[in-house]
Amino acid sequence: xxxxxxxxxxxxxxxxxxxxxxxxxxxxxxxxxxxxxxxxxxxxxxxxxxxxxxxxxxxxxxxxxxxxxxxxxxxxxxxxxxxxxxxxxxxxxxxxxxxxxxxxxxxxxxxxxxxxxxxxxxxxxxxxxxxxxxxxxxxxxxxxxxxxxxxxxxxxxxxxxxxxxxxxxxxxxxxxxxxxxxxxxxxxxxxxxxxxxxxxxxxxxxxxxxxxxxxxxxxxxxxxxxxxxxxxxxxxxxxxxxxxxxxxxxxxxxxxxxxxxxxxxxxxxxxxxxxxxxxxxxxxxxxxxxxxxxxxxxxxxxxxxxxxxxxxxxxxxxxxxxxxxxxxxxxxxxxxxxxxxxxxxxxxxxxxxxxxxxxxxxxxxxxxxxxxxxxxxxxxxxxxxxxxxxxxxxxxxxx
Ligand SMILES: [Zn+2]
Numbered sequence: 175x176x177x178x179x180x181x182x183x184x185x186x187x188x189x190x191x192x193x194x195x196x197x198x199x200x201x202x203x204x205x206x207x208x209x210x211x212x213x214x215x216x217x218x219x220x221x222x223x224x225x226x227x228x229x230x231x232x233x234x235x236x237x238x239x240x241x242x243x244x245x246x247x248x249x250x251x252x253x254x255x256x257x258x259x260x261x262x263x264x265x266x267x268x269x270x271x272x273x274x275x276x277x278x279x280x281x282x283x284x285x286x287x288x289x290x291x292x293x294x295x296x297x298x299x300x301x302x303x304x305x306x307x308x309x310x311x312x313x314x315x316x317x318x319x320x321x322x323x324x325x326x327x328x329x330x331x332x333x334x335x336x337x338x339x340x341x342x343x344x345x346x347x348x349x350x351x352x353x354x355x356x357x358x359x360x361x362x363x364x365x366x367x368x369x370x371x372x373x374x375x376x377x378x379x380x381x382x383x384x385x386x387x388x389x390x391x392x393x394x395x396x397x398x399x400x401x402x403x404x405x406x407x408x409x410x411x412x413x414x415x416x417x418x419x420x421x422x423x424x425x426x427x428x429x430x431x432x433x434x435x436x437x438x439x440x441x442x443x444x445x446x447x448x449x450x451x452x453x454x455x456x457x458x459x460x461x462x463x464x465x466x467x468x469x470x471x472x473x474x475x476x477x478x479x480x481x482x483x484x485x486x487x488x489x490x491x492x493x494x495x496x497x498x499x500x501x502x503x504x505x506x507x508x509x510x511x512x513x514x515x516x517x518x519x520x521x522x523x524x525x526x527x528x529x530x531x532x533x534x535x536x537x538x539x540x541x542x543x544x545x546x547x548x549x550x551x552x553x554x555x556x557x558x559x560x561x562x563x564x565x566x567x568x569x570x571x572x573x
Contacts, residue, residue, distance in 0.1 A: 177193065179191075179198060181196075182202040182461035182471065183478060184202065185457065188453075205351050212408075216409070230339060230401065234338065237338065239262060240263075240265070242283060244266070245435045247413065249424075250413075251406055252283045252286075256286065256287050264287070264290065265331050266280045266293050267327050268295045270295075271320070271437045275435065280293075300378045304366065304374065312515040314357075316447075319366065320438065320439070326388070329392055340401070343404075344404050345404060347413060348459060348466070350465055350466065351458045359393075362522050365520060365523070365524070387548060390527075390530065396545040397545075398554075413468070414469075443455050444482040444483050450510065450514055460477055460478065
């Protein structure tokens with residue numbers, strides 16, 4: 175039976191949603207909790223965080239790394255990094271789907287910051303074969319190949335330049351809600367390889383997979399030389415206002431919708447996912463905005479009345495996606511009608527990594543020591559052994 179939350183706009187299109195006696199769903203209840211846990215004095219927390227980042231980056235070429243997609247969140251983060259006098263390395267990964275607006279926005283931001291920009295372009299033949307394999311597999315998260323490459327390239331640059339901080343544009347204002355069933359972890363290279371092994375047609379010679387050690391280092395936090403922060407949580411961040419600021423000060427171009435920076439993601443989120451799985455990601459985004467006070471529930475409901483696509487735009491984007499991936503119209507129709515599968519139908523390291531992430535105490539110390547040993551990082555290992563095992567938390571960490 176269909177049911178919608180009385181506080182946000184999430185509904186039973188998430189198969190795992192639950193409601194309390196007031197009709198509030200588990201998502202907005204969790205979002206309210208996360209928002210209430212933010213520091214009360216955000217300004218002070220932000221000053222401390224900036225001082226920490228600058229301290230960690232002292233005597234290093236960069237004090238932080240920012241992955242720049244050209245979307246509003248990462249662009250605004252980069253914009254603020256200038257105000258904060260940080261020295262970021264900007265990284266942009268072009269997986270082959272950049273829209274002209276995203277190209278413009280990445281260049282404009284790099285110019286505005288006068289910061290070095292690493293641009294990595296995916297080997298298109300590899301990317302296409304991997305994406306075709308994912309489409310054949312029928313899993314929901316078709317953005318995994320692009321996202322995996324993004325994480326892999328960022329982490330490669332972090333290690334290459336010994337960058338101490340990774341600043342993320344993720345934020346509770348616009349992203350506090352995302353049902354687990356609607357997405358899937360993109361960092362597990364085994365999951366990608368297994369899907370590609372079953373449905374791919376060529377050797378992926380150039381695609382940069384994330385190694386298991388990198389996965390453990392980043393996702394499980396074993397790499398303690400890298401700190402991860404989401405500073406937008408320490409601002410009164412409003413993505414709608416941020417767009418206007420970026421347009422005014424940087425010549426940033428609006429996409430009109432979230433994730434308009436990629437032809438594929440735009441089509442995938444606004445057509446493929448709702449059509450094939452009934453997941454409309456706008457509901458999660460708008461619900462997040464309701465919970466952060468950026469919009470009202472009535473505004474969100476009004477926004478949801480709008481069509482996901484204007485028919486001409488849909489046809490245009492579908493043609494771009496279909497032709498670039500090398501499908502005829504008839505083949506594409508078959509792809510859109512293949513049986514769907516949850517990610518769990520394909521092998522992954524998900525259970526293993528979840529168990530490793532949950533370890534604590536002596537077990538975790540042992541695993542971190544093993545990680546450092548396998549990495550060949552003997553100096554950190556010996557420092558840890560000599561009474562420095564326990565690391566003091568830094569201001570803003572875990573936000
Ligand atoms: Zn709710």
